[in-house]
Amino acid sequence: MMQFLSDTWLLWILLSVGGLLWWSGRDSQYFNYVFNRYLLALATLLLVSGIVFSLMEVLPGDCAEKYMAYKNTQGETITQADIQAERVRMGLDKSLPERWGRWVTNLTLRGDLGFSCAKRQSVNLALGNRFWMSFMFCIAGLVFAYLIAVPFGILSAFTINKSWTDKNPQHSKAEQLLGTVILSLQKVVDLLLRIISYLGLALPNFLLALTIILLYVFAGEPMPTGLFSDQWANVPWFGVDGFSTGKLYDFLGHIWLPIFVIGWSATALQLQTVRALVVDESNKLYVDAARARGVDGIALWAGYPVRHSISPLFNSIGFDFQRVFNDLPIVAIVIGLTDSAALLIEALSMTNDQELAAGILFLVALVVISMNFITDVVLAAIDPRVRKSVLGN
């Protein structure tokens, strides 16, 4: 019984979540909507796994050939018959739908992503914590991007049609001078940020990373490699003297560089998006109407154009994640960490490792789809416009 449960644990979780949502959705339109989105997400994932699996089929050579080529390094003579026998053993002689069906079944039953032929171990083991590490890097890069892009994008939009000088005739001379200084300051910050963000879009990531590494060399400082220096690698987070702040500083000293590198271009893009969205909204009639009602300053901006601009931004988190993930191999180069994006490149371009590549692509799709699911659900709860459009009341 325990064996059966541990072999099928994921299925039960999926079923019980679905069941719970269905139960709640019987008399709540909102949960009914959530339940529908849940089913849709699962169906999309199934479709993605099918696409990913058939894409890998297009690559020349298969796992058995690669595995036998490895065995050949051990001094064996390989005949075509050996490769065929290996294919049968790995189940590669079965048809594509059959293999895909088995892969999906194992995946939905117990989260088993299959067997990596190049690493000669299960994909779950080969990916291990690496996927979570990559996931955290992407999230950190995104947080970095949003923390800078959102406030400064709004500021940028705020200054767009303003002049450099304060010419308000109702202001006294001193007030006009102060106003001019503040306005000019805002304009300069806006200008700088836009230059930096254009640079972020234009500079290739690897060039940026190499330049920073060179700075370390010229400064005679040891380059950050891995997540910790050797000194701190084996120190526990919570030692006898309580929390180890030294380890935290060391950790931050190592991870800032990759986060900065992958975060920069994301920041640049996001800054432009926020700016465009806010500018777009701020010219709309409802903003003028609010102004006419006497709403002014921060209250006007925060309550009207900005609030309306945030929803589409929030909605694009999933896609941003995917974009940041594409930049991730640079992390592997900069601090010598093998993350899942580096593994994906290896599996696709060097080892033809079908199941490993499929596993990674599937997990990335899973994250994107989950994020879309979450943003849909959250937006439906908090944004009246979305609620109205999807629930119809």
Add this chain to the structure above:
Amino acid sequence: MSKLFIAGAMALMAGNALAACPAVTGPDAGGAYPHLFEKAEFESKQGCTLSFSENPAISQLNSRIAGNPKLLPLAQRLPQEPLVIAPYQSIGVYGGVLKGISKATESGTSDLLSVRHVNLVRFSDDLATVVPNVAKSWEWNADFTVLKVNLRKGHKWSDGVPFTAADIAFWYNNMLMDSHVIEKPKDRFLSAGKPVKVEALNDTTVQFTMNEPAPGYLDNFAQDYAQPFLPKHLLEKFHPAFNKDADTLAKSLGFDDGYALVNFYYGQSDWKDIPTPLLKDKAATERLVKAGYTAVMPTLESHLVVEDTLEKRHLVANPYFFQVDTAGNQLPYINEINEVYIGDEDIQTAKLISGEVDYKAQAVNLPQAPVLLENKGQGKYDVALRPTIAQTTFAFNLTDKDVEKRAVFNDVNFRRAMSVAMDRNQINEIAYFGLGTPTQYTGFDADTTPFITEKQKNSWIQFDQKLAAELLDKAGVVDKDGDGLRDLPSGKKFELNIQYATQGTPSEVVEIVAKSWSDVGVKTTIKEVTSDEYRNSQTANDLSVLSWVMGRPLANIASNTETLVPPYGSFFDLRTGMLWSQYLDTNGAEGVAPPATVAEMKKLTDRFVTLKAGTEESNKVGSQIADKVVDDLFILGTVKAVSPVYRSNALANFEVPKTSSYEFYRMYPYLPSQWFLSTDGVAKQ
């Protein structure tokens, strides 16, 4: 430093028979062999009794070896007959972490493997004398068919269990020859194509009985990465041939069967660059440790792996290592080795410049030498340019999948044409800063092999485009459609694509070669691929042009002639004629029959391995082999280059190697176990 030696001798003359031993050090120190003494030899020569001392951190280091039992006292850890090493400069100090880099696990770029390596025997730093190491001594019978190797009494594995002759017999009879472990043993461990008889006569004597004279058999171990011993006491528990409950035991530990667990430890290879159990499945090693086994196989090497991830490999000193220095300190001096994986060459160079590495030679390429030399003061390191043994070579796929190309490649005129079409002086100037020597590939290392003649070295290496054109015409490769490019005899377009990896071939060399060949009308394009991809496509017979570094020293070829017969190298070398090899391996059932010259060469090499290297007869056959290699010209040589050897100034007792080469197994001849680390590179006595 030999003053100390004299001082020791004077102490002996004074008749002080039981004094503490003098610390004999220096470049010329040593007993019967350079830098080596047997304990008894040392004591009688110096008239003293050697007393031993240990690394103060050794029990802390031992506690990091997962599953290793508590340490025995030093006297029980050292053999009764330890090998006494006379350091190159001075008695060292314990401690420190040796920092190193390579590209990845199994990438074949880890020269740190040679730093911890041991084998039965070793080449001394003259690269000619075979000297004892794990073996204390050995005897051959008169016709080199029976080899007796004597081991050290009381020698122990890194887990404290005695190492005996049975461990060698186990490696050979139950691992190499067991098709569940290794499907086909490597040729160099066979004699006349059949297994050697390996028996443990007693705990310290192992006997190898050959099927034909094999004088190079022992010398091979001096340079082979394969260590001919495995911890029988651990593996036999899971080996179905020794324990009928092996499968049950393995299953209880979470493995499919006994062989799966044996292979989990052993990794189906004697190569130490393969992933250890710690990388393959850490959770499984924790189960093994809980059940009372060690996480990785015990070793005789100076350091053993305690951490293995995709980012780095970390090792600690072996508390049971069998060597001591002349002051009685157990070696190695260096506590830990930390090897991080850096795949990108620019980052590697940056790490070298900033002095974050203590030693590196493999995969440090000559084009990086100027920037390394420029920054050596700031990074506190030194760079020596040493000759390489192998050189970058090119070959055509003699069993190409395209039958028409195959026919062209098999025409010797075509191969000669392509050889004289290459501008080797330009290659030397541009790729090797004019420091190399244009040399034809002769099979042997042309500089250190006595019988290689100038004529052989210089055959078909002149730059002569006119001659190339004539030879190409003769080979039927002429321009049929008048587009200025030569076509195949049938009139089909002829185009060569060189796929290469920078580990085997510098980009500058390929670019010049491709241009030279295009200049004589054979359109040539190039594409860079990873080493791994290159090796796999080469062995899968997918390439038309092959390129890798080739060339081995006489000492190697004397016992291992794999580079002279199809497929002309291992998975890691340049390979051509894969289908010839398949034909020979399957006795003609599959593959393509090779031409007569291949069989003639096989006859010569079969004879060569039965002759003692350096004898007149051996040199005669060797010279015939070299003649045949340059006549057939299956492989085209380019330029013999120099290569940088990088060492930190903090690394003391470091002997700059005579060559920068994988042959002789990197640093192994120069006793890395007596390296130590200090701030200024000298010992603080």
